[in-house]
Amino acid sequence: MKNKGLIVSSTPHLRDRTTNEEIMWSVVLALVPAIIAAVYFFGLQAFFVIVVSVSGSVITEFLFQKARGKKVTINDGSAVVTGILLALTLPPTSPLWMVLVGSLVAIGLGKQVFGGLGHNPFNPALVGRAFLLAAYPTPMTTWILDGKTTATPLSTINAGLMDGTASATVAEIVDFSYWDLFIGHVGGSLGETSALALLLGAVYLLYKGFIDWRIPTGMLSTVFIITFIAGRDPIAHLLAGGLILGAFFMATDMVTSPVTKRGRWIFGIGTGLIVVIIRLWGGYPEGVMYAILLMNTAVPLIDRYTRPRSLGEVA
Amino acid sequence: MRALTFKQGIYLDENKSLTSGKALQQASRPELVVIPMVQHIGTPCKPLVKKGDHVDLGQKIGDIDSFISAPIHASVSGTVKEIRTVLTPEGKLCEAVVIESDGEDHLAEGVSPKGDLEELGREEIIEIIREAGIVGMGGAMFPTHAKLSIPEGKKAEYLILNGSECEPFLTGDYRLMLERSEDIIYGLKALMKAIGAEKGIIGIEDNKADAIETMQKALTGEKDIEIKKLVTKYPQGGERMLIKAILNREVPANGLPIDVGVIVNNIATAVAVAEAIKKGMPLIERSITITGHGVNEPVNLVFRIGTPIEELLAQAGGLKADAAKVIMGGPMTGCAQADLQVAATKGTTGIVVLTENEVEEFDPQPCIRCARCVDACPEFLMPLNLANYAEHGMVESLEKYQVLSCIECGICSYVCPARRPLLHNIRIGKAEVMAKNASSSRGEINEE
Numbered sequence A: 001m002k003n004k005g006l007i008v009s010s011t012p013h014l015r016d017r018t019t020n021e022e023i024m025w026s027v028v029l030a031l032v033p034a035i036i037a038a039v040y041f042f043g044l045q046a047f048f049v050i051v052v053s054v055s056g057s058v059i060t061e062f063l064f065q066k067a068r069g070k071k072v073t074i075n076d077g078s079a080v081v082t083g084i085l086l087a088l089t090l091p092p093t094s095p096l097w098m099v100l101v102g103s104l105v106a107i108g109l110g111k112q113v114f115g116g117l118g119h120n121p122f123n124p125a126l127v128g129r130a131f132l133l134a135a136y137p138t139p140m141t142t143w144i145l146d147g148k149t150t151a152t153p154l155s156t157i158n159a160g161l162m163d164g165t166a167s168a169t170v171a172e173i174v175d176f177s178y179w180d181l182f183i184g185h186v187g188g189s190l191g192e193t194s195a196l197a198l199l200l201g202a203v204y205l206l207y208k209g210f211i212d213w214r215i216p217t218g219m220l221s222t223v224f225i226i227t228f229i230a231g232r233d234p235i236a237h238l239l240a241g242g243l244i245l246g247a248f249f250m251a252t253d254m255v256t257s258p259v260t261k262r263g264r265w266i267f268g269i270g271t272g273l274i275v276v277i278i279r280l281w282g283g284y285p286e287g288v289m290y291a292i293l294l295m296n297t298a299v300p301l302i303d304r305y306t307r308p309r310s311l312g313e314v315a
Numbered sequence B: 001m002r003a004l005t006f007k008q009g010i011y012l013d014e015n016k017s018l019t020s021g022k023a024l025q026q027a028s029r030p031e032l033v034v035i036p037m038v039q040h041i042g043t044p045c046k047p048l049v050k051k052g053d054h055v056d057l058g059q060k061i062g063d064i065d066s067f068i069s070a071p072i073h074a075s076v077s078g079t080v081k082e083i084r085t086v087l088t089p090e091g092k093l094c095e096a097v098v099i100e101s102d103g104e105d106h107l108a109e110g111v112s113p114k115g116d117l118e119e120l121g122r123e124e125i126i127e128i129i130r131e132a133g134i135v136g137m138g139g140a141m142f143p144t145h146a147k148l149s150i151p152e153g154k155k156a157e158y159l160i161l162n163g164s165e166c167e168p169f170l171t172g173d174y175r176l177m178l179e180r181s182e183d184i185i186y187g188l189k190a191l192m193k194a195i196g197a198e199k200g201i202i203g204i205e206d207n208k209a210d211a212i213e214t215m216q217k218a219l220t221g222e223k224d225i226e227i228k229k230l231v232t233k234y235p236q237g238g239e240r241m242l243i244k245a246i247l248n249r250e251v252p253a254n255g256l257p258i259d260v261g262v263i264v265n266n267i268a269t270a271v272a273v274a275e276a277i278k279k280g281m282p283l284i285e286r287s288i289t290i291t292g293h294g295v296n297e298p299v300n301l302v303f304r305i306g307t308p309i310e311e312l313l314a315q316a317g318g319l320k321a322d323a324a325k326v327i328m329g330g331p332m333t334g335c336a337q338a339d340l341q342v343a344a345t346k347g348t349t350g351i352v353v354l355t356e357n358e359v360e361e362f363d364p365q366p367c368i369r370c371a372r373c374v375d376a377c378p379e380f381l382m383p384l385n386l387a388n389y390a391e392h393g394m395v396e397s398l399e400k401y402q403v404l405s406c407i408e409c410g411i412c413s414y415v416c417p418a419r420r421p422l423l424h425n426i427r428i429g430k431a432e433v434m435a436k437n438a439s440s441s442r443g444e445i446n447e448e
Helices: A020-042 A044-067 A078-088 A096-108 A124-135 A153-162 A178-183 A195-208 A214-229 A234-239 A243-250 A261-281 A288-305 B122-131 B144-148 B172-179 B181-195 B209-218 B239-247 B267-278 B309-314 B372-376 B383-391 B395-400 B411-415 B422-441
Strands: A143-145 A148-150 B032-036 B060-063 B078-087 B093-101 B158-163 B199-205 B225-230 B262-266 B285-291 B299-304 B323-328 B335-337 B350-355
Touching: A020 A044, A020 A078, A020 A195, A020 A243, A044 A078, A044 A096, A078 A096, A078 A124, A078 A243, A096 A124, A124 A288, A178 A195, A178 A234, A195 A243, A214 A234, A214 A243, A214 A261, A234 A243, A243 A261, A243 A288, A261 A288, B032 B078, B060 B093, B122 B144, B122 B181, B122 B267, B144 B181, B144 B262, B158 B172, B158 B181, B158 B239, B158 B267, B172 B181, B172 B209, B172 B267, B172 B285, B181 B199, B181 B209, B181 B225, B181 B262, B181 B267, B199 B209, B199 B239, B209 B225, B225 B239, B239 B262, B262 B267, B267 B285, B285 B309, B309 B323, B309 B350, B372 B383, B372 B411, B383 B395, B383 B411, B383 B422, B395 B422, B411 B422
Parallel strands: B158 B199, B158 B262, B199 B225, B285 B350
Antiparallel strands: A143 A148, B032 B093, B078 B093, B285 B299, B323 B335, B323 B350
16 A cells, blocks of 8 residues: 555544535525615615625625735625625615715624624624615615605505504505515515515525524514514514514624524514614614614523533532 | 433534444454554553464463453454564553464354353453453553452442443444344343343433434343443443433542442444453454544445554545644544554554545634533533643642543643643643542642
8 A cells, every 4th residue: 555645633523514604695696686686676775785795795805804914705796695685675776876985884893893704793884774774864764665765665654653553554554565565565675675686595595504593493483472562563563674684684693693503582672672663663763774783692691501501410 | 312411522523424334344464563552541451471372362472360451352363473562542551462363263162151141240240341342442452351240339220331432433332233132131131230230221322323323222021121322422431421311410529430330331342242242252353443534435444443543544535645644533532643553453443534624633722611511521621720730730729629530631722712722631631630649548748
């Protein structure tokens, strides 16, 4: 037998094929239906918002990594995910320069200043959106549908409530149906509208095991139950606004959500709770972004207090 | 029969079909055996022979007066060529007796049947097992006689034989169950008798349906022994997982199976016990699977302890051109070898050869907190935290997060999409905690 160099390393000698890249690009793939829906409902405008947001994110990542003298990892797909998610939270009429600023903040302030992938405490896309909402409130809350300026379903529901029609269903107050909400034929941000497109992607990620079911389950059921108890329309609350997008694609962001199973329940339920509080009793019609960002801050604490009991651990 | 299992763990590609259909065959007798004096956990043996001595097959050539130790025997008859320092498969340096075979296989005195199992007492059985040098043959190599000596105040209710063979590629225990079922049951009964256990259980993974059937058939009429079917899941054969799956009992962290009334032994160990009692033959040979996509003709062999692995590989058709890694043991827990002169020992369950494609090298990437390691850890630890604490020398956090409960199954590193060497770091963390415990128990001031 010829003497060739044998490789020696510590165990295990087998590795699962799944890589960070595969997970990130799978999320991109899972967002494709939502991208198609956005372009279908809002036209080319939406397409440009997505292109600018993704390019801005990737370029920002590249520049930061170059400046810090780190290995450039823009191929890992994580900046692309952030770019798409940011775009999906923006109104279709967003000026493109604003989108660019948002992507710069998302990757720069939301991710790279903390040390890049894996080190950021907040969901980067939501950091970008939070910045834009604070800096440019008017373009961030201008909505269109079928070429006309319109209101989002959530603000319509809230407006309806002001008129004293609290117990009425959405269909009675406003002129769109559950079906419109489900397929996405309503005003709103690019990716907040079509529950159908988002759920298609979510099912794929759940099947691949790349998102944990506990977070969306905890979040959605909390919103459903509390809005129901509060006498509101729970189905409309589930389908309208950014809840589906947030529950399946943002709250589940691995980097910024708990690693324990119990922790994920707490995170999901807590996020749902804050969503409802903001929507029903807060000043904004929508609360998903702030709910997730607030719960992001609690993740280290949640992880610490939900460490699983190890097998045979004696207290 | 519903298949039982433990929580978490992972499903691996089994790769057992390379050898599962191949009957155990006797390996050719080596010209030269290199028999390390460390083939067990515990005190190393001292050679009882010197250069130039003639030894017979089965003659004791190494021993030491220590409870946690097991004597070592000649696996050929012939002449002691030298005593030299060698590397064990685990990478430890130790003395080894090198014997040149005379081709006679002349039996040593005292290698004779030990009598009827019915008439042997508990102590006698344990003594036979010690004298035969039997150790845990699933790979852990803990001296079996020490395991069977039940501490004061404890009672053994169950003797569980581990037939799960949960490592991918390996099929040695599977072949033993198909071919040596009578001896396995004989050995199991002897082990039960040695610890006074009323019940015997053989746990077998459900990917070995014919082994379950064969063993079941061999058990006809036995009312104290039953077979439990287990889910094929890694690490089902870890004794803590096995006990959880079969009896739903949790072995306390840092405790032993006997704390919950159980002793676990391996299939191959039971066969060795049967050999030791029925024939008086000490542990001088064992079954092994030589396999992987890096060998030409994967086989199941019975080989003499101390055979250099190069010779064993030759009997599996030799290495392929793209062979890149030679592992002694299974691919999840076995040790990669740099030198093919290393001798196979009592704990060598297999030699798995991986190809270049199977051992791609990679740079660790940042942890994305995907929690796949947390979700799969069979001990319910948080490997990402432990590895991180270990990297930063945070000994207190390591202890708080139960680092010593890690069984080193390797699942965390296996599932990590960032290819981080989690288990590697956790091992370092375990060593740090143990070093701290050792120094504080010696009354030294701990600076940290």
